Amino acid sequence: MKLPKLLTLAASLAMISSSAIAQLWTDPQGENLPLDFKIQGEYADEEMGAQVIALGKGEFHAVLYPGGLPGAGWDGKNKILMDGRLKGEKASFLPAAGKKKYMAKSAAEFSATSKFPPTGNLPYLGNIQDGVFSVKASKGKTFSLKRTIRQSPTLGGQPPKGAIVLFDGSEKSLANWQGGRVDKKTGLLNTDGRDIKTKEKFLNYNMHLEFMLPFKPDARSQGRGNSGFYQVDLYEMQILDSFGLMGLNNECGGIYQKANSMVNMCLPPLQWQAYDVEFSSAVMNDGKKVKNATLTAKLNGVLIHNKLEINGKTGGSRNEPEGTPGVIKLQGHGNPLQFRNVWIMPKK
Helix, strand or coil, X not given: CCCCCCCCHHHHHHHHHCCCCCCCECCCCCCCCCHHHHHCEEEECCCEEEEEEEEECCEEEEXXXXXXXXXXXXXXXXXXXXXXXXXXXXXXXXXXXXXXXXCCCCCCCEECCCCCCCCCCCCEEEEEECCEEEEEECCCCEEEEEEECCCCCCCCCXXXXXXXXEECXXXXXXXXXXXXXXXXXXXXXXXXXXXXXXCCCECCEEEEEEEEXXXXXXXXXXXXXXXXXXXXXXXXXXXXXXXXXXXXXXXXXXXXXXXXXXXXXXXXCCCEEEEEEEEEXXXXXXXEEEECEEEEEEECCEEEEEEEEECCCCCCCCCCCCCCCECCEECCCCCCCEEEEEXXXXXX
């Protein structure tokens, strides 16, 4: 159905965001956020971490991490999976069981690990109420995990001297981009579901980018806040709601089709997150590549790629050869992504 000409794309997205049927929210302070949003998130104490994934309609999947949250104490190997359901103001959890598939559409079949059961899985019971996740093994210790909101140490920081500020919340800085929209109320850069690109081209640089994923609990996999952070419009580093998942190459932090993240540091949707990237373009000599592009990246302050060599373009890149200057592209992919505090420091 065609929309009336006077109905802008931004207005139509706002209508979708406020619709309970669409199950899409873009404002963490929104009055119509479901209770599911308050349950989902991260919980931790000194010995255990948990990430609770909202799956829509009051259903949840929890991942417990012995030692602490990813990037903050987790042993990097063992995981414990639980299935949860909203009951009044409380969510109750049982050991994950039955036929499971990685990121299955059905909440009953959903698994946050590609292997089920994962290494270290144990039968745990639990419940979440008033910001506390109480969990207990069938034979073991009880943990009282408190809701926690982690932030990147670089979030909201000032750009270094000499950096090019690509977006600072002003309408003026929108002139640095092809496409995009500045929300007059929030001062945020919005994709409105469409790709946006810098007008200036770059080759080698350090860059900082802050982004917020929409809350889409009914969606799965690539339908859940899909976007991409393209280095010189040739190499895509994924932006996606991959909270609680494996950290694969097609998930948040991954180099699409090329490299998994060293650790999945994607935070819950509707939380501000930060990429800090050091990028060097490929080097060409007489039309032949003599050196791959390299990338070191942190997501929310934790190293996810360390001097990674990228052995070729990723999908959706421009047609020009590697080693040539290119724009920074922020993919829309039909999802309403929001960005702020974007700067780049070119280097030789």
